Amino acid sequence: MAANEELLKQLAENIYGEAAGKTIELLIRKGEATDEEVAKYVGISVNDARRLLNYLFESNLVKYRRIRDEKIGWFTYFWRITDDPVDKIVGHRISKVIEKLKRRLEYETSSTFYICPHCHRRYTFEEATESMFSCIECEQVLESFDNTHIIEKLEKEIKRLEEIKEDFLGIGTE
Ligand SMILES: [Zn+2]
Structure with a gap:
């Protein structure tokens, strides 16, 4: 091979x-x-x-x-x-992963979040309002959930992948 x-x-x-x-x-x-x-x-x-x-x-x-x-x-x-050259395929693949992470980031920044202290089910502000701030699984009172660390992690990962992608596509196309 x-x-x-x-x-x-x-x-x-x-x-x-x-x-x-x-x-x-x-x-x-x-x-x-x-x-x-x-x-x-x-x-x-x-x-x-x-x-x-x-x-x-x-x-x-x-x-x-x-x-x-x-x-x-x-x-x-x-x-x-x-x-197709493999580096181009890998570059394309990385683009798809970046797109997915960006969608996730959009979700994370689109709302404030709440969490059930018992079962850890997560709620957007809207969902929490709908359930009167109690968990639909176990009826515990929801607590506010700080997702800053998730946002930071996603931003860091997106930046890292964008750098790798540049490396791959740089070789193949220029
Ligand atoms: Zn719960």
Whole structure:
């Protein structure tokens, strides 16, 4: 396996688990494979294989061509590994994680929060108002919850990932 291919397999495994790693392994070995071939090789159902291949496609790890069966009108998909450089894929992946963290940060800064001292269920101000500031699980009186440390952690992580992303995309595109 070439270094790039090994990295691709590792990446797939890190993101989607062992089945994804095995899928990439098969595509590398065969060049191209159908949903059914992937399912058989990995030992999962054809539906699971399709779902997995779609995830891998969304992450830019695989590509496909498809051929329409004239008789039944269905498409057969032939999957292969991507020919994009791995650093570009990693950069793209990091962008997605950053987006997710930013959404979380937005949530954390969108409200003041309350917490149940007993079961630790967390409430936004709105939710707390709705339940008259008592926990809907155990009826304890809610306490205000300071999420400053969560916000700080998220901001720090976003900054760190943005720096890493620059490193990856910097090499590939310029
Ligand atoms: Zn509670």
